[in-house]
Amino acid sequence: MPLNLNRVSMPEQESQERRHNFKEVNLGLTPELARAEAGRCLFCKKPTCIDGCPVRINIPAFIQAVLDNDLNEAVRRIRVDNSLPGICGRVCPQETQCEQTCVLNKKGAPIAIGALERYVGDYAIRECLATECVVAENGIKVAVVGSGPSGLTCAGELRKQGYSVTVFEALHELGGVLVYGIPEFRLPKEAVVQVEIDTLKTMGVEFKTNYLIGKTLLLSDLMEAEGFAAVYVATGSGYPQFMQIPGEDLNYVYSANEFLTRMNLMQAYKGDAAATPIFVGKSVAVIGGGNTAMDAARCALRMPGVEKVSLIYRRSEKEMPARTEEVKHAKEEGINFQFLTAPTEYLGTPEGAVRAARCVRMELGEPDASGRRRPVVIPDSEYEIQVDAVVVAIGTQANPIIAQTTPGLEINKWGYIVTDEDGLTSIKNIYAGGDIVSGAATVILAMGAGRNAAQKIHEVLAR
Amino acid sequence: MYEIISKRLIAPAVWRHTIKAPEIARKRQAGNFVIVRPITGSERIPLTIVSSDTQAETIDIIFQVVGATTMDLAEAKSIQDIVGPLGHPTHIENYGRVVVVGGGVGIAPLLPIAQALKQAGSRLTAILGARSKDFLILEDDLAPISDELLIATDDGSQGQKGLVTNALKPLLDKKAVDFVLAIGPVVMMKAVSELTRSYGVKTMVSLNPLMIDGTGMCGVCRCKIDGQTKFACVDGPEFDGHQVDFDNLTRRLSMYHAEEKKRKEIRS
Numbered sequence: 001m002p003l004n005l006n007r008v009s010m011p012e013q014e015s016q017e018r019r020h021n022f023k024e025v026n027l028g029l030t031p032e033l034a035r036a037e038a039g040r041c042l043f044c045k046k047p048t049c050i051d052g053c054p055v056r057i058n059i060p061a062f063i064q065a066v067l068d069n070d071l072n073e074a075v076r077r078i079r080v081d082n083s084l085p086g087i088c089g090r091v092c093p094q095e096t097q098c099e100q101t102c103v104l105n106k107k108g109a110p111i112a113i114g115a116l117e118r119y120v121g122d123y124a125i126r127e128c129l130a131t132e133c134v135v136a137e138n139g140i141k142v143a144v145v146g147s148g149p150s151g152l153t154c155a156g157e158l159r160k161q162g163y164s165v166t167v168f169e170a171l172h173e174l175g176g177v178l179v180y181g182i183p184e185f186r187l188p189k190e191a192v193v194q195v196e197i198d199t200l201k202t203m204g205v206e207f208k209t210n211y212l213i214g215k216t217l218l219l220s221d222l223m224e225a226e227g228f229a230a231v232y233v234a235t236g237s238g239y240p241q242f243m244q245i246p247g248e249d250l251n252y253v254y255s256a257n258e259f260l261t262r263m264n265l266m267q268a269y270k271g272d273a274a275a276t277p278i279f280v281g282k283s284v285a286v287i288g289g290g291n292t293a294m295d296a297a298r299c300a301l302r303m304p305g306v307e308k309v310s311l312i313y314r315r316s317e318k319e320m321p322a323r324t325e326e327v328k329h330a331k332e333e334g335i336n337f338q339f340l341t342a343p344t345e346y347l348g349t350p351e352g353a354v355r356a357a358r359c360v361r362m363e364l365g366e367p368d369a370s371g372r373r374r375p376v377v378i379p380d381s382e383y384e385i386q387v388d389a390v391v392v393a394i395g396t397q398a399n400p401i402i403a404q405t406t407p408g409l410e411i412n413k414w415g416y417i418v419t420d421e422d423g424l425t426s427i428k429n430i431y432a433g434g435d436i437v438s439g440a441a442t443v444i445l446a447m448g449a450g451r452n453a454a455q456k457i458h459e460v461l462a463r
Numbered sequence: 464m465y466e467i468i469s470k471r472l473i474a475p476a477v478w479r480h481t482i483k484a485p486e487i488a489r490k491r492q493a494g495n496f497v498i499v500r501p502i503t504g505s506e507r508i509p510l511t512i513v514s515s516d517t518q519a520e521t522i523d524i525i526f527q528v529v530g531a532t533t534m535d536l537a538e539a540k541s542i543q544d545i546v547g548p549l550g551h552p553t554h555i556e557n558y559g560r561v562v563v564v565g566g567g568v569g570i571a572p573l574l575p576i577a578q579a580l581k582q583a584g585s586r587l588t589a590i591l592g593a594r595s596k597d598f599l600i601l602e603d604d605l606a607p608i609s610d611e612l613l614i615a616t617d618d619g620s621q622g623q624k625g626l627v628t629n630a631l632k633p634l635l636d637k638k639a640v641d642f643v644l645a646i647g648p649v650v651m652m653k654a655v656s657e658l659t660r661s662y663g664v665k666t667m668v669s670l671n672p673l674m675i676d677g678t679g680m681c682g683v684c685r686c687k688i689d690g691q692t693k694f695a696c697v698d699g700p701e702f703d704g705h706q707v708d709f710d711n712l713t714r715r716l717s718m719y720h721a722e723e724k725k726r727k728e729i730r731s
Binding site: 170171172209210212215236239242249256257263266279355400 | 478486487490503504505507508531532543544545546547548549675676678679680681682683685687692697711714715717718719722723725726
């Protein structure tokens with residue numbers, strides 16, 4: 001049989017329409033498209049796609065189930081390794097993971113594994129398939145700190161093993177970065193994130209919002225007074241980084257966390273109907289080249305009155321860490337990409353609002369520690385961009401609260417929690433994972449860490 | 464949901480709410496604050512915990528109605544969300560001769576710290592400033608713990624007429640001050656800090672920038688302290704007044720004045 005290289009494309013909202021709304025961009029595969037795509041899979045004897053998946057989902061097995069139109073089986077196959085396929089199918093960087101190692105990638109047409117995973121995940125959400133695993137509680141209490149992807153995964157896995165699980169969240173909404181960070185047009189809150197959380201509630205996981213562990217209760221309180229046998233810390237790396245250049249404290253220079261939190265969690269995108277405002281003006285510059293930068297740029301573009309959004313990245317397009325699809329979507333929507341450019345200073349109005357970004361052009365030099373070519377300033381290349389708002393999306397640092405209030409908890413020189421490969425910290429029965437251990441990474445890696453820690457916690461507590 | 468046990472109007476547009484919040488009441492120390500979201504759909508705003516009662520499992524907050532969110536809070540029957548205690552508690556020690564300076568609703572966050580300083584053995588002078596007699600709050604709470612209580616009102620309706628700095632200066636001239644704590648409007652904290660700087664008297668202030676999460680996540684509360692960027696929510700809220708860039712704080716506080724005005728109009 002000849003190779004079928006006609007990779008299906010995901011139906012999506014038309015770019016000029018979607019740039020004015022916050023509804024989901026990708027519309028999902030139809031059953032016909034999904035089966036056509038599944039039919040292209042070669043079902044390799046040694047499936048290399050699995051090697052590309054951080055949690056080693058049995059990809060050919062679920063694709064076979066899609067092909068057989070047995071979606072219950074497809075859900076089961078994925079859920080062995082990943083509890084939240086509807087989320088991962090949307091936000092995983094498949095092109096550097098499973099789809100990169102798919103044999104058909106060599107021919108330029110890897111199987112659309114992400115789209116298929118989402119197709120299966122959406123079926124599970126629609127059919128509320130997760131209640132299959134409500135098990136009786138064994139009376140052993142485990143606490144999870146943080147309700148982002150890592151915490152949710154760990155909570156679900158432990159509940160399935162019979163533990164009484166309580167998830168503590170500092171914010172007033174559950175979901176962590178899935179809610180405050182990733183925008184509605186990329187990850188619908190009610191239709192996807194909330195359903196996954198409700199599923200965990202149905203399974204018996206208890207959730208407590210407005211608990212900042214390290215302040216409201218200490219880790220030691222959880223272990224002693226509150227009677228938890230183990231704790232999993234998955235607080236994320238929420239602490240924004242700035243470039244420390246002049247003018248970063250001008251009004252309307254935002255960290256990406258602030259900008260996205262106002263937009264998503266506090267729903268500033270609803271304009272006058274929202275209590276928490278956001279000012280974007282007509283011209284916005286976003287600094288950075290990751291998914292967060294893309295999210296911020298595309299949120300800004302969707303706000304009424306915005307005429308131009310520039311994305312300023314110091315390396316070239318090739319080095320951008322953002323998902324390929326996000327970059328493609330951003331371009332289609334009209335984001336103005338300024339590659340090999342870096343801001344050196346922001347200039348303000350007499351009232352203290354930012355009015356311009358002074359930038360320099362860069363060229364790529366020798367590779368640095370990350371293996372990417374280091375950007376070097378081109379002399380006399382300075383120029384100014386007129387802006388009304390700036391979003392700094394150059395990464396995050398470790399949040400210090402837990403470390404400050406937990407004596408004996410080992411952290412590294414950047415403030416991240418040190419664990420062994422099982423996720424165990426320097427304190428007995430306290431585990432950690434996700435961004436607060438690894439530094440800012442992906443949703444799937446955070447979920448993998450949550451699952452891994454849940455297994456280890458179970459092994460230790462079951463003894 | 465957090466139950467409001469009692470509500471009192473203690474000055475024009477200034478409310479004192481007692482709220483059931485057991486964990487916060489247990490953990491709270493002088494200088495801590497909470498983030499409050501009064502109802503679904505309102506903003507998250509920071510408010511200092513004025514007092515707590517571990518028996519009754521309650522905390523007290525005092526706020527002035529200025530915008531839509533504080534209007535929501537004044538009218539609320541219960542509070543949707545409250546998280547805390549946040550920020551570093553105040554460093555308390557016996558500083559010797561201490562002057563605490565409070566202006567307007569800034570007297571509310573001042574009270575618990577004044578109590579702790581007194582308890583640590585400091586000799587306490589309290590200088591309270593208000594627009595007029597009617598707007599002066601917590602005088603009855605500060606009087607019994609103060610070795611000396613001075614009042615300054617803009618219109619002279621109580622105490623001396625004029626600014627709190629007028630009351631502070633003679634004490635500094637007498638070299639009768641080892642430590643100053645000032646909490647109130649930014650202009651007041653700036654004026655106090657500038658005055659004490661020339662006398663070389665250590666002065667702490669409690670900053671009130673915009674906040675959203677209050678946990679270090681968003682960075683909207685960033686302040687310039689001795690040229691360095693600090694987050695008031697996790698690095699503060701108290702800083703050395705001689706190192707604070709008050710003009711920067713004033714500017715950042717004005718960021719959403721237009722939107723806040725509009726929001727208030729829509730709401731009322």
